[in-house]
Amino acid sequence: MPRIPPAWPGMALADLDTPSLILDLDAFERNLQRLPESLAGRQIMLRPHAKSHKCPQIALRQIALGAVGVCCQKVSEAEAMVEGGVQDVLVANEVVGAAKLRRLAALARQAKIAVCADDAGNVVQLDAAAREFGVTLDVLVEINVGANRCGAEPGEPALKIAQAIATCKNLRYAGLQAYQGGAQHLRKVEERRTAIDAAVAAVERALALIEKAGLPRGKVTGAGTGTYLFEAASRVYDELQVGSYIFMDADYARNDWTESGIPRFEHSLFVWTTVMSRTRADIAIVDAGLKASSVDSGMPRVADSVAEFLKASDEHGVIKVNGAAGLALGDKIKLIPGHCDPTVNLYDYYVCVRGGKVEALWPITARGAVW
Amino acid sequence: MPRIPPAWPGMALADLDTPSLILDLDAFERNLQRLPESLAGRQIMLRPHAKSHKCPQIALRQIALGAVGVCCQKVSEAEAMVEGGVQDVLVANEVVGAAKLRRLAALARQAKIAVCADDAGNVVQLDAAAREFGVTLDVLVEINVGANRCGAEPGEPALKIAQAIATCKNLRYAGLQAYQGGAQHLRKVEERRTAIDAAVAAVERALALIEKAGLPRGKVTGAGTGTYLFEAASRVYDELQVGSYIFMDADYARNDWTESGIPRFEHSLFVWTTVMSRTRADIAIVDAGLKASSVDSGMPRVADSVAEFLKASDEHGVIKVNGAAGLALGDKIKLIPGHCDPTVNLYDYYVCVRGGKVEALWPITARGAVW
Numbered sequence: 150m151p152r153i154p155p156a157w158p159g160m161a162l163a164d165l166d167t168p169s170l171i172l173d174l175d176a177f178e179r180n181l182q183r184l185p186e187s188l189a190g191r192q193i194m195l196r197p198h199a200k201s202h203k204c205p206q207i208a209l210r211q212i213a214l215g216a217v218g219v220c221c222q223k224v225s226e227a228e229a230m231v232e233g234g235v236q237d238v239l240v241a242n243e244v245v246g247a248a249k250l251r252r253l254a255a256l257a258r259q260a261k262i263a264v265c266a267d268d269a270g271n272v273v274q275l276d277a278a279a280r281e282f283g284v285t286l287d288v289l290v291e292i293n294v295g296a297n298r299c300g301a302e303p304g305e306p307a308l309k310i311a312q313a314i315a316t317c318k319n320l321r322y323a324g325l326q327a328y329q330g331g332a333q334h335l336r337k338v339e340e341r342r343t344a345i346d347a348a349v350a351a352v353e354r355a356l357a358l359i360e361k362a363g364l365p366r367g368k369v370t371g372a373g374t375g376t377y378l379f380e381a382a383s384r385v386y387d388e389l390q391v392g393s394y395i396f397m398d399a400d401y402a403r404n405d406w407t408e409s410g411i412p413r414f415e416h417s418l419f420v421w422t423t424v425m426s427r428t429r430a431d432i433a434i435v436d437a438g439l440k441a442s443s444v445d446s447g448m449p450r451v452a453d454s455v456a457e458f459l460k461a462s463d464e465h466g467v468i469k470v471n472g473a474a475g476l477a478l479g480d481k482i483k484l485i486p487g488h489c490d491p492t493v494n495l496y497d498y499y500v501c502v503r504g505g506k507v508e509a510l511w512p513i514t515a516r517g518a519v520w
Numbered sequence: 521m522p523r524i525p526p527a528w529p530g531m532a533l534a535d536l537d538t539p540s541l542i543l544d545l546d547a548f549e550r551n552l553q554r555l556p557e558s559l560a561g562r563q564i565m566l567r568p569h570a571k572s573h574k575c576p577q578i579a580l581r582q583i584a585l586g587a588v589g590v591c592c593q594k595v596s597e598a599e600a601m602v603e604g605g606v607q608d609v610l611v612a613n614e615v616v617g618a619a620k621l622r623r624l625a626a627l628a629r630q631a632k633i634a635v636c637a638d639d640a641g642n643v644v645q646l647d648a649a650a651r652e653f654g655v656t657l658d659v660l661v662e663i664n665v666g667a668n669r670c671g672a673e674p675g676e677p678a679l680k681i682a683q684a685i686a687t688c689k690n691l692r693y694a695g696l697q698a699y700q701g702g703a704q705h706l707r708k709v710e711e712r713r714t715a716i717d718a719a720v721a722a723v724e725r726a727l728a729l730i731e732k733a734g735l736p737r738g739k740v741t742g743a744g745t746g747t748y749l750f751e752a753a754s755r756v757y758d759e760l761q762v763g764s765y766i767f768m769d770a771d772y773a774r775n776d777w778t779e780s781g782i783p784r785f786e787h788s789l790f791v792w793t794t795v796m797s798r799t800r801a802d803i804a805i806v807d808a809g810l811k812a813s814s815v816d817s818g819m820p821r822v823a824d825s826v827a828e829f830l831k832a833s834d835e836h837g838v839i840k841v842n843g844a845a846g847l848a849l850g851d852k853i854k855l856i857p858g859h860c861d862p863t864v865n866l867y868d869y870y871v872c873v874r875g876g877k878v879e880a881l882w883p884i885t886a887r888g889a890v891w
Contacts, residue, residue, distance in 0.1 A: 155891065166619045168890045200834060222835040242835065245796040245807070245850050248537045267799050268849055298836055299797035299805050306799070330833065425616040426670035428638050428677070434670050436616070439816050440865050441890045445832075461816075462701065463571060463861050464593040464613065464890070465669055478639055479616055490834050494811050494866070497888055516888075517868055519539045519812045519835070520526065 176417035198392030203515035205233020225518035250278035263287035279319035287323035294348035303355035324367025333375035443491035547788035569763030574886035576604020596889035621649035634658035650690035658694035665719035674726035695738025704746035814862035
C-alpha cells in the first residue's frame with residue numbers, strides 16, 4: 150500500500166495526482182446493469198470473474214444485481230473475496246500443492262467453495278485436504294474446449310476425472326468448467342461464434358459420456374465478455390463467468406461487436422496521467438509507463454483524443470500529439486488501458502470518480518494475490 | 521500486502537508456495553560485489569537505480585559497498601527509500617505537478633534530494649516548492665543523449681534551463697542527467713559502444729556551452745548495466761546509475777557481453793512456479809502468468825532447462841517441455857524473468873534463499889510507487 154493514499158472523497162479530479170487508476174462510476178454502473186439486462190428472460194446464472202477487479206466492493210455490487218457469486222483464479226484471490234464478504238466462490242482453475250490445498254479447504258469452512266480439476270491424482274489430494282478440514286468441496290472437471298491450456302480432453306479423460314471425484318467422500322462432482330479463453334479476442338463476430346459452437350460441441354460430448362456413466366449432470370460454467378451471449382444461447386451452459394464487461398479495455402474495444410447482440414459496454418477504467426516532458430514538437434511524455442498500464446495486449450489508448458500512445462518504458466509513456474489539444478506540460482489526461490486485468494493488479498486503490506469529483510476509494514484487496 | 525506472508529526464515533525452498541519471487545542471495549551478493557570491483561581504480565561515483573529493486577534493504581547494501589546514494593524515478597519511490605534509511609536520493613526524472621513538487625521538497629527536509637528538469641517553467645515551480653519548505657534542491661538538467669524521451673537538446677535549450685536553475689534562490693545547478701536508455705539492450709557490444717560515444721559527444725557539447733556561460737560544471741550522471749563501463753571510460757561521466765546488475769534478467773542476458781569488459785552478472789532473481797496442469801504430452805502449464813512475471817521484454821526463461829516458456833496469459837504460463845525432466849504435475853521450477861523491474865513491481869516481498877532454505881523476507885516497500 151502506498152504511504153499516502155492517492156486521494157480522498159470530495160477531491161476534484163483535476164487535483165488528483167498521477168498516475169492513478171480511476172473508475173468512472175457512472176459508466177461502471179451502466180456496465181454493471183447492462184450485462185444482467187442483456188440476459189433478461191434467459192435461465193442462466195451469472196458468476197462474474199473477480200480476477201478482473203480483485204475488489205470485494207465490486208463483487209458485492211455484482212451479487213446485489215443477481216450474480217450467484219464470483220469466480221477467482223487463485224486461492225489468495227478467493228481468500229480476499231471471502232474476507233470481503235463474498236459467500237460463494239468458484240476457483241475456476243486447478244489448485245496444486247499441499248499448502249494451497251489446505252488454504253482452499255480451510256476457506257470452505259467460511260464460505261461455499263468450488264474448484265476445478267483436470268488430473269486424477271490432484272483429485273485425491275483435494276479429497277485429503279477437504280477431509281483434514283472436515284469440509285465437502287464442489288469439484289468441476291475442467292475440459293479443454295479449444296483454448297489448449299488447462300483441462301482434460303472432453304472424452305474419456307474428462308469422464309475418468311469426473312468418476313474419480315464422485316468416488317471421493319469429501320468431494321462432490323459439480324459439473325464442467327468449459328471456458329474458451331482463446332475465443333474472447335478473435336476480432337470478428339463469426340470467428341468468435343464458430344469457436345463457441347466448437348466449445349459447445351465439446352461440452353455436449355463430455356456431458357453425454359458423463360450422463361451415460363450415471364453421474365449427475367452438474368452445471369456447465371464458462372464464457373467471457375467477448376462471447377457470453379453465444380454460450381447463453383447454447384442451452385448447454387448454465388453459468389457465465391464474464392469479467393471485463395465492467396471496465397472494457399482497449400483490447401476488447403478492438404473486437405467487432407456489430408450483430409453479436411452483446412451490448413456496447415463503455416470504458417469505465419482509466420489511468421490518469423500527467424504530461425511531464427514536452428521538449429519535442431509532436432511528442433508528449435507522460436508519467437505512466439508499463440508499471441502504470443499493462444502493455445501485454447497492446448498500448449493504452451488516449452481517451453477522447455487523436456493523440457496516439459506510441460510506446461511505454463518502465464515509468465514513461467511516449468505520445469504522438471497529432472495536433473491534439475490538452476497535452477501541454479502539466480496537463481492531465483486519461484488513458485484507456487490495453488488490458489484491464491493486469492493493469493488493475495498494479496494498483497492498491499480504485500479512485501472512484503463521478504461528476505469530476507472523487508466519490509470513494511475502493512481498496513484492491515486481492516492485488517498481488519498470485520498464489 | 522498478502523494476507524499471509526509467503527514464507528518464513530528456515531523454510532525449505534521446496535516447501536515455498538508459488539508463484540513467489542525468490543532472490544538467490546549467493547548470486548545476488550556476488551553481483552553486488554562484482555560491479556564496484558569492475559570500477560576499481562577509476563574515479564567515478566556509483567549511484568545504483570532503486571527503480572529496479574524498490575527495496576531499502578538492497579539500497580543500504582549497495583551503499584555499504586561504496587555507492588553514494590541511489591536514484592529513483594518517482595517521488596513515492598524516493599519517499600520509500602528515505603523512510604528505509606537512505607540519506608541521498610537523486611530523482612533521475614522530471615517531477616511535474618504541485619502535489620508531487622511539495623512532497624519532493626518536504627522530503628528534502630529529511631535527506632539530500634536532487635531532481636532533474638528539462639523545462640524552464642518547471643524550474644520556477646521547483647523553486648517555489650523548495651522555498652515553501654525552506655530547503656535547497658539540487659537540480660540537474662536532463663539532456664537528450666539519444667533515447668529521445670525526456671530531456672532538453674544538449675545545446676542552447678539545455679543551457680537555458682541550467683541558467684534558469686542558477687538564478688533560483690532555492691535551487692542549486694548540479695549538473696547533467698545524461699542517460700542513454702535506448703542503448704542498454706542493443707545486442708552487439710559495438711552498437712552499444714557507438715551509442716555511448718554519441719551520448720558522450722552530446723554531453724561534451726552541453727558542458728562546453730555551460731562552462732562558457734560561467735556556470736559551475738556540476739556532475740554528469742547516467743549509464744545502465746548494458747553500457748556502464750563505456751561511460752566510466754569516457755572521463756566525462758562522474759556517476760553511474762546502474763540498476764539491473766544485481767538481478768540480471770533474461771532480456772539483458774540476450775546482450776552480447778564478449779569484449780565489453782563488463783563482468784558476467786549472474787541471474788539472481790527468479791519466479792518460483794508450480795506445474796499445475798499436465799494434460800498434454802509436451803506441454804506443461806505453470807501457475808505463473810503475466811501477473812507473476814512481466815512479459816513486456818519477452819517471455820521468461822526456464823532456468824537450467826531445455827524447456828521453453830511459450831506464452832503467458834494472466835495467471836498461466838505455457839511451457840514446451842522439450843523432453844526436460846522436472847516438469848511433472850506439482851513440480852516446482854525457477855523462471856528467469858524477461859524484465860526484472862516490472863516483475864519486482866508485482867510482488868510485496870523478496871523471498872531470500874541460500875542453500876535451499878529461506879534466509880529472509882525483504883519487503884518491496886516501493887512496490888506500486890508510481891506517483
